[in-house]
Amino acid sequence: MxxxxxxxxxxxxxxxxxxxxxxxxxxxxxxxxxxxxxxxxxxxxxxxxxxxxxxxxxxxxxxxxxxxxxxxxxxxxxxxxxxxxxxxxxxxxxxxxxxxxxxxxxxxxxxxxxxxxxxxxxxxxxxxxxxxxxxxxxSLAGKPLLRSGAQPGDAIFVTGQLGGSIWRHHLDFTPRVHEALQLTQACSLTAGMDISDGISIDLPRLCQQSDVGAEIDVRLLPLSADAQKMSEKTGKPAWWHGLNDGEDFELLFTVPQREADQLVAQWTNATPITRIGTIRHERELTMLGEDGTRQPLLPEGFSHH
Amino acid sequence: MxxxxxxxxxxxxxxxxxxxxxxxxxxxxxxxxxxxxxxxxxxxxxxxxxxxxxxxxxxxxxxxxxxxxxxxxxxxxxxxxxxxxxxxxxxxxxxxxxxxxxxxxxxxxxxxxxxxxxxxxxxxxxxxxxxxxxxxxxSLAGKPLLRSGAQPGDAIFVTGQLGGSIWRHHLDFTPRVHEALQLTQACSLTAGMDISDGISIDLPRLCQQSDVGAEIDVRLLPLSADAQKMSEKTGKPAWWHGLNDGEDFELLFTVPQREADQLVAQWTNATPITRIGTIRHERELTMLGEDGTRQPLLPEGFSHH
Missing domain, CATH: 3.30.1330.10 (PurM-like, N-terminal domain)
Structure with a gap:
């Protein structure tokens, strides 16, 4: 053979x-x-x-x-x-x-x-x-982007849409190579990684490497249609799937606060970028829930590693 | 885990x-x-x-x-x-x-x-x-060594000793990294590869890439004690095992004729190098047998690939 x-x-x-x-x-x-x-x-x-x-x-x-x-x-x-x-x-x-x-x-x-x-x-x-x-x-421009550069106050972004990737997306997703290179041109990325195990597991990894904490707002998560589909199947909210499902293979990255709005305003790539939270000095990880209340961000996703 | x-x-x-x-x-x-x-x-x-x-x-x-x-x-x-x-x-x-x-x-x-x-x-x-x-x-000095540079007339060398590697050598061999780097200093290597499937299979690969043929002399093969051990077990000559056994992971390399004698004379590394034959213009592969008669070199080893 x-x-x-x-x-x-x-x-x-x-x-x-x-x-x-x-x-x-x-x-x-x-x-x-x-x-x-x-x-x-x-x-x-x-x-x-x-x-x-x-x-x-x-x-x-x-x-x-x-x-x-x-x-x-x-x-x-x-x-x-x-x-x-x-x-x-x-x-x-x-x-x-x-x-x-x-x-x-x-x-x-x-x-x-x-x-x-x-x-x-x-x-x-x-x-x-x-x-x-x-x-x-x-690396084309300067240094490779690491997980370790996030600073308190940085805006946390994701590309694309999240959740329910087990249906189909994990087999046909487009790696965000072009988006990443475009982002390096458009702003001062401070840290980044790809979302393989779900934000609830991967964001803590980025925060650990950067020696920071973070807070996200689940109401800001860009949810895929498949996250909704999963929600109907499991009875859990769609945002839960956006937060915890694995294999999205979207980018999770941080940008200095002062550049965040301009980045969003000028972003023309067909793949959306969405601000979902903020890096914090305190090492804890929190989330604002559906009702706006602050609660711990728990790693409820499935870890591959 | x-x-x-x-x-x-x-x-x-x-x-x-x-x-x-x-x-x-x-x-x-x-x-x-x-x-x-x-x-x-x-x-x-x-x-x-x-x-x-x-x-x-x-x-x-x-x-x-x-x-x-x-x-x-x-x-x-x-x-x-x-x-x-x-x-x-x-x-x-x-x-x-x-x-x-x-x-x-x-x-x-x-x-x-x-x-x-x-x-x-x-x-x-x-x-x-x-x-x-x-x-x-x-690559430290100039270009990486390829399989494709052997020229008619080049001397064919091997490092170390050959045959019977299945006994033990395949688990404890020393990769010839230091020897290869020393050889690049000592002479003008024209082509090289490692012997993973046995000379009878690997030498033809080198010759094909270089668009040349070769003749070796089985009486020159540096045989390991394990080649002898295999011979006693199989009834085949020890040189047959040196020629055909796999997993020796020695270097097979070619050197311009004019540099061959000097290379041998000056070689001080504890790992021996041995000249076993010559690259030829004719695309065929031949060997001089135990009795000195010329015969085809047949790929009787075990191919991993």
Missing amino acids: EQAFLQFLATQKQTLSAEGVGIGDDAAVLAWPADSKLVVCTDLISDETDFHLADVTPQQIGRKALAINLSDIAAMACQPVGALLTLLLPQGEGSLQLAQGIYQGAAELGAQFACPIIGGDTNSWPGKVAVSVTVLGQ | EQAFLQFLATQKQTLSAEGVGIGDDAAVLAWPADSKLVVCTDLISDETDFHLADVTPQQIGRKALAINLSDIAAMACQPVGALLTLLLPQGEGSLQLAQGIYQGAAELGAQFACPIIGGDTNSWPGKVAVSVTVLGQ
């Missing part, structure tokens, strides 16, 4: 810079611009944990495996440069087709973000399918 | 450059020197395919997962810079200990080669253990 898949790979064109070397040597080679930081992230998804093989296409698996990594690169406000795709495949018939589909799903998404598949590793084993992706990115 | 492992990781010190960011953000960050190429490789090993969990320690698994990648960086004659360690672990008791052991085995080897663990991903699932490692490296 591996030989047949390598032959398939040889037919796939991946564009690399003139000095680059892609699949076919012991390692991929990339030229690196001076004064540009390298960022690198890796994430694995596996059958029965992150998807069910019977319910998805191979292309969706490959797309998602790359997309969650591109989301991490976006969270650093960096430009993706290339990806490594490692496959762990069940032995037997169908695994070549599975491998090709996963590759195609990843390669198609990569092409949309100038992120070719530059290497990887393919393995068969007596187990289920898992896909590990590593993405390299580079 | 993942949370407990992350807490463990937080106690492990990994040295990064002043500007670097390691485990704890969405991606790792590295400063990159001007004029230095980036190389990146990835390799996965899994239970029942590359090892048997009952027969090895977790530390050995982690060590091997990193070592095979460091061997690829050595094959490019580059300096490793950092590694990402992705774990796919069985659910249930013991997986935290397994994760810690794998990490420690990788981190200890990494420390020997100035290659800290700078990131990764940890996952539990209802399956067996697999470990995926990605290593970043940088």
